[in-house]
Amino acid sequence: MKSILGRIRFLPVCLALGLAFLYIPILSLIIYSFNESKLVTVWSGFSTKWYGELFRNQQIIDAALLSLRIAVMSACAAVVLGTIAGFVLARMRRFRGRTLLAGMSMAPLVMPEIITGLSLLLFFIALEKMTGWPNGRGITTVTIAHITFSMAYVAVIVQSRLADMDPSLEEAAMDLGARPLKVFFAITLPIVAPALISGWLLAFTLSIDDLVIASFVSGPGASTLPMVIFSKVRLGVSPDINALATIIIGIVALGVLLAALAFKRQERLQGRDARLANLPED
Amino acid sequence: MADSTTGRPPAASNEPGQAREPWNDPEAVPYIQLENLSKRFGNFTAVDNISLDIYKSELFCLLGGSGCGKSTLLRMLAGFEAASEGRILLDGVDMADIPPYERPVNMMFQSYALFPHMTVQGNIAFGLKQEGMPRPEIDRRVSDMLELVKLGDYAKRKPHQLSGGQRQRVALARALVKRPKLLLLDEPLGALDKKLRENTQFELMTLQEELDITFVVVTHDQEEAMTLSSRIGVMDQGRIVQVGSPNEIYEHPSSRLVANFIGSVNLFEGNVVEDEADHVRIQSAEAGCMLYIDHGVNQIVEGSRVSVAVRPEKIKISRDSPEQEDNVTRGVIEEVAYMGSLSIYRIRLSSGVMVQATQPNLDRDTRQFTWEDEVYLSWNPYSALVLTT
Numbered sequence: 001m002k003s004i005l006g007r008i009r010f011l012p013v014c015l016a017l018g019l020a021f022l023y024i025p026i027l028s029l030i031i032y033s034f035n036e037s038k039l040v041t042v043w044s045g046f047s048t049k050w051y052g053e054l055f056r057n058q059q060i061i062d063a064a065l066l067s068l069r070i071a072v073m074s075a076c077a078a079v080v081l082g083t084i085a086g087f088v089l090a091r092m093r094r095f096r097g098r099t100l101l102a103g104m105s106m107a108p109l110v111m112p113e114i115i116t117g118l119s120l121l122l123f124f125i126a127l128e129k130m131t132g133w134p135n136g137r138g139i140t141t142v143t144i145a146h147i148t149f150s151m152a153y154v155a156v157i158v159q160s161r162l163a164d165m166d167p168s169l170e171e172a173a174m175d176l177g178a179r180p181l182k183v184f185f186a187i188t189l190p191i192v193a194p195a196l197i198s199g200w201l202l203a204f205t206l207s208i209d210d211l212v213i214a215s216f217v218s219g220p221g222a223s224t225l226p227m228v229i230f231s232k233v234r235l236g237v238s239p240d241i242n243a244l245a246t247i248i249i250g251i252v253a254l255g256v257l258l259a260a261l262a263f264k265r266q267e268r269l270q271g272r273d274a275r276l277a278n279l280p281e282d
Numbered sequence: 283m284a285d286s287t288t289g290r291p292p293a294a295s296n297e298p299g300q301a302r303e304p305w306n307d308p309e310a311v312p313y314i315q316l317e318n319l320s321k322r323f324g325n326f327t328a329v330d331n332i333s334l335d336i337y338k339s340e341l342f343c344l345l346g347g348s349g350c351g352k353s354t355l356l357r358m359l360a361g362f363e364a365a366s367e368g369r370i371l372l373d374g375v376d377m378a379d380i381p382p383y384e385r386p387v388n389m390m391f392q393s394y395a396l397f398p399h400m401t402v403q404g405n406i407a408f409g410l411k412q413e414g415m416p417r418p419e420i421d422r423r424v425s426d427m428l429e430l431v432k433l434g435d436y437a438k439r440k441p442h443q444l445s446g447g448q449r450q451r452v453a454l455a456r457a458l459v460k461r462p463k464l465l466l467l468d469e470p471l472g473a474l475d476k477k478l479r480e481n482t483q484f485e486l487m488t489l490q491e492e493l494d495i496t497f498v499v500v501t502h503d504q505e506e507a508m509t510l511s512s513r514i515g516v517m518d519q520g521r522i523v524q525v526g527s528p529n530e531i532y533e534h535p536s537s538r539l540v541a542n543f544i545g546s547v548n549l550f551e552g553n554v555v556e557d558e559a560d561h562v563r564i565q566s567a568e569a570g571c572m573l574y575i576d577h578g579v580n581q582i583v584e585g586s587r588v589s590v591a592v593r594p595e596k597i598k599i600s601r602d603s604p605e606q607e608d609n610v611t612r613g614v615i616e617e618v619a620y621m622g623s624l625s626i627y628r629i630r631l632s633s634g635v636m637v638q639a640t641q642p643n644l645d646r647d648t649r650q651f652t653w654e655d656e657v658y659l660s661w662n663p664y665s666a667l668v669l670t671t
Contacts, residue, residue: 166393166395168391168392168393168395169395169397169398171360171362171382171389171391171395172389172391172395172397172456173397173408174362174381174382174383175360175361175382175383175387175388175389175457176383176388176408176409176412176456176460177383177384177409177412177413177460178383178408178412179383182412186408187397190399191397191398191399273440273442273443276439276443276444277442277443277444277445277448278445
């Protein structure tokens with residue numbers, strides 16, 4: 001009896017501690033973003049002035065816009081290239097060098113970012129020496145670097161989605177008179193579309209989040225948001241960074257909330273479909 | 283086809299038997315011809331030198347266990363697999379270089395392969411759109427088809443909003459709407475439950491007669507093959523071992539394999555002691571009696587070992603000794619299975635061999651025989667069949 005009671009109390013305590021461990025830092029960050037004082041650790045009253053300060057800080061605004069641009073471009077390119085790689089890996093069963101291609105396209109998933117960043121940097125320098133392109137490092141090199149590592153994630157997602165797909169769907173389309181290219185665009189792509197969307201979102205997130213690789217391959221005048229934040233923090237945390245972090249948390253929370261709502265809706269629709277399918281036939 | 287120059291009476295082709303059995307008409311032109319067709323995957327031969335003629339408006343079943351090559355053969359007809367050797371002629375045209383999307387052949391897949399992102403209507407219209415058919419014509423053909431498969435109210439539904447039976451009908455409608463010369467069906471009823479399957483079988487047969495399209499069905503279900511088909515091709519290890527009408531296959535199987543595969547059968551081994559033009563006598567220790575069969579087996583040397591096949595429903599069970607000398611044996615009932623319309627008995631003969639016999643339950647509440655009963659088993663001379671292979 002006692003041990004059961006003990007366990008009942010033990011579990012909620014664990015839960016509370018775990019949640020506290022995860023969310024107290026975030027919560028304190030949010031609270032201090034409304035702190036009036038310039039000192040991050042001393043509370044002196046409620047204020048939203050750091051948000052105003054943030055929007056007047058051209059350096060941060062520029063970095064955020066640059067990060068967004070790079071993330072959108074690299075996510076789009078990674079989806080195209082990753083889909084092609086995933087398609088080849090899922091559909092073409094046997095060809096020379098298949099294992100090599102599979103291994104190489106998955107390597108960026110496990111490669112330490114430091115190595116990826118360093119090797120890309122050396123590659124860009126060598127390439128510039130030989131061909132004169134890329135002329136210096138900046139937004140182009142960061143985008144290319146992000147494409148190279150995020151397309152591996154897209155390839156994995158697309159490949160597993162294609163592997164789950166009933167191969168007779170494509171055969172059925174061909175049987176009904178669709179040529180192979182038409183089959184790909186009319187059947188295969190729409191069916192793997194959810195994988196493309198989640199691949200795009202993942203590539204976008206990876207790009208926005210990346211600090212290490214961008215630090216290696218970026219050049220003057222092309223600092224991404226994580227690079228700017230990191231360099232500012234090294235000089236001492238200023239309250240406007242707290243404000244920026246709060247805004248990012250807000251966006252992420254909103255995204256998670258929307259995803260949860262969409263998931264709920266999907267579940268409700270599925271329930272309705274199941275009822276429809278089980279209705280007795282007349 | 284018959285005309286005055288051949289000397290055949292013009293009425294010949296109008297005889298009901300002739301018209302419905304083109305394979306017995308030497309002048310009928312086959313619609314689909316398989317000539318020495320083989321398919322190898324590496325060292326494995328999936329289809330082994332098959333030659334087969336299928337006639338227009340037939341419902342031909344390829345029947346066999348898993349891995350017998352029936353699905354490969356179907357995929358070769360659809361164009362998904364290229365022949366290693368031999369060729370396929372459809373309506374006189376060699377199909378070798380014609381890709382699946384240009385063949386006048388459509389297929390209904392085992393998984394139905396309905397496009398999940400399209401409505402029922404979209405699924406059925408897909409094939410017609412590929413032909414570049416004008417929109418109003420497509421709409422008309424699709425709604426005709428929906429009417430035909432009784433899914434008029436479901437046009438706007440997505441496949442996952444349909445029941446199994448409805449999905450099956452959509453798949454059928456989608457394959458039929460292009461009016462193919464040949465429709466291939468891969469285990470068309472495999473995913474349906476038993477009750478639904480029986481209804482659908484008859485629907486499928488009616489539809490086939492109405493539309494007059496040649497069907498080739500692949501199935502492992504012998505009952506399905508028996509009900510549906512005009513002819514059955516029994517396949518084993520990449521070969522066709524026997525082709526014939528359901529009745530021929532059941533009553534005159536050409537080998538032990540076919541006899542065993544279609545329905546159940548009791549096989550007795552024995553030695554031929556007398557082989558005349560009109561009868562054979564076979565001494566069988568397994569059966570425990572002399573077997574007398576009223577057809578001769580001319581190519582057999584006396585004394586050679588053969589099998590005698592007797593179907594369970596052709597065996598009579600009786601308590602008293604029947605008045606015949608041959609084809610009578612004794613045993614003890616070991617198992618009884620009451621199936622409603624009939625009962626299945628398993629009887630152990632004195633030789634130790636188990637024999638299966640079925641008796642129709644003609645009256646209510648007639649449990650004539652039960653466990654441990656000693657009974658006589660007997661059958662007519664024309665009910666058994668000698669199998670040499």
